[in-house]
Amino acid sequence: HGAVNFDTARFPPLKNDLYLRAARGEQTERAPVWCMRQAGRYLSEFRAIRVENEFFRVCRTPSLATEVTLQPLRRYAGLLDAAIIFSDILVVPQAMGLDVEMVPGKGPHFPSPLRSPDDLARLVDRNEGFSVDAQLDYVYKALTNTRHALGGQVPLLGFVGAPWTLMAYMIEGGGSKTFAAAKTWLFAHRAAAHELLARLADVTARFLIGQVRAGAQALQVFESWAGELGPRDFAEFSLPYLARIAARVKEAYPGVPITVFAKGAHYALELLATETVYDVISLDWTVDPRTARARVEAALRSKSVARSVVLQGNLDPTVLFADEQTIRDRTAEMCRAFGPTAHIANLGHGMMPAHDPEHLRVFLEAVHQSSAELRQ
Numbered sequence: 001h002g003a004v005n006f007d008t009a010r011f012p013p014l015k016n017d018l019y020l021r022a023a024r025g026e027q028t029e030r031a032p033v034w035c036m037r038q039a040g041r042y043l044s045e046f047r048a049i050r051v052e053n054e055f056f057r058v059c060r061t062p063s064l065a066t067e068v069t070l071q072p073l074r075r076y077a078g079l080l081d082a083a084i085i086f087s088d089i090l091v092v093p094q095a096m097g098l099d100v101e102m103v104p105g106k107g108p109h110f111p112s113p114l115r116s117p118d119d120l121a122r123l124v125d126r127n128e129g130f131s132v133d134a135q136l137d138y139v140y141k142a143l144t145n146t147r148h149a150l151g152g153q154v155p156l157l158g159f160v161g162a163p164w165t166l167m168a169y170m171i172e173g174g175g176s177k178t179f180a181a182a183k184t185w186l187f188a189h190r191a192a193a194h195e196l197l198a199r200l201a202d203v204t205a206r207f208l209i210g211q212v213r214a215g216a217q218a219l220q221v222f223e224s225w226a227g228e229l230g231p232r233d234f235a236e237f238s239l240p241y242l243a244r245i246a247a248r249v250k251e252a253y254p255g256v257p258i259t260v261f262a263k264g265a266h267y268a269l270e271l272l273a274t275e276t277v278y279d280v281i282s283l284d285w286t287v288d289p290r291t292a293r294a295r296v297e298a299a300l301r302s303k304s305v306a307r308s309v310v311l312q313g314n315l316d317p318t319v320l321f322a323d324e325q326t327i328r329d330r331t332a333e334m335c336r337a338f339g340p341t342a343h344i345a346n347l348g349h350g351m352m353p354a355h356d357p358e359h360l361r362v363f364l365e366a367v368h369q370s371s372a373e374l375r376q
């Protein structure tokens with residue numbers, strides 16, 4: 001693999017590099033802004049595609065993945081500063097040999113989840129001839145196709161789910177209220193849990209590197225279920241694997257910004273800042289941005305870690321259910337709380353199906369205005 005794909009000169013030149021400059025810690029004229037789940041069911045044009053096409057079919061068909069990725073860019077012309085490739089974190093368990101279905105109105109469903117450590121033998125990632133790049137080539141094709149179709153409007157983000165979050169889905173077989181089955185593994189089958197986490201870290205790191213080769217210009221790692229672990233278990237079962245993934249990607253592509261979103265892990269801000277090499281830490285809405293900034297800066301100082309950390313976030317997505325003036329006020333408050341540098345604006349989690357697309361526009365416009373004012 002490689003020689004041809006590695007050559008990024010074959011892609012159109014980037015016209016808006018605000019996101020990349022901010023992610024590298026450079027001073028920018030305003031905060032860049034994008035949204036998790038910016039392509040999704042809140043958009044009628046997305047639902048129209050989904051009527052005809054099953055969820056994973058969209059992921060597996062580069063022309064459809066490109067179309068859906070571009071939908072929010074088209075609707076909010078000039079307002080979004082990044083595109084995120086349309087795919088899902090669960091393509092990795094699929095690549096490792098587990099079936100996953102997307103059940104309308106319910107979410108992901110694994111018909112045969114991992115029930116005991118013996119089931120690790122069903123995973124194919126240690127089989128002879130297994131190749132992450134071959135299994136997930138359809139994602140690479142979607143990235144390459146989308147990067148061309150973007151025509152350099154904004155950078156294209158790739159992503160993966162983090163090992164603990166993927167492990168939780170693979171054992172629970174879907175969403176869960178208590179994560180009792182997955183958490184049981186952490187205590188009753190601790191060695192098997194670490195084996196699975198290590199295998200997932202290996203596959204996801206390779207997958208991220210392949211995504212950059214295919215055209216991704218920045219990366220994000222989603223540890224969506226970090227909040228289910230307390231500080232003790234996060235330090236053992238999540239952090240080391242998150243750290244390993246970032247280190248491996250940085251070794252391959254030192255210049256590609258990488259973000260970690262450990263949802264609910266406000267207790268782990270210091271560790272994420274000092275024990276990993278993520279350029280950007282994405283915050284959910286349960287953390288005050290001023291407090292987060294102060295804690296990160298203090299941790300870097302006290303450990304004498306000479307690197308800068310950019311923060312992303314973190315408006316409560318449900319604020320988009322409020323009236324337009326409230327959205328503007330809350331967005332302005334948020335931008336002030338992050339301050340005039342080292343901020344990528346986003347929601348604290350993804351867009352929801354019930355959101356009014358026009359309210360997202362109000363948020364995006366408010367970020368443009370408030371964050372520019374802050375820098376005057």
Ligand code: CP3
Pocket residue numbers: 035036037038039040041050055084085086087088089090102104106107108159161175222224263350
């Ligand atoms: O626009 C984007 O952000 C890019 C695409 C994207 C999707 N999923 C598309 C999607 C991304 C980055 C994801 C990541 C993802 N998937 C996460 C991590 C982020 C987070 O939300 O915490 C997780 C946990 C998943 C797993 C997943 N996929 C769930 C729980 C669901 C069902 C819940 C829901 O919102 O519907 C999905 C389905 C899914 N992935 C949809 C989309 C647009 C909606 C499903 C549909 O079209 O039927």
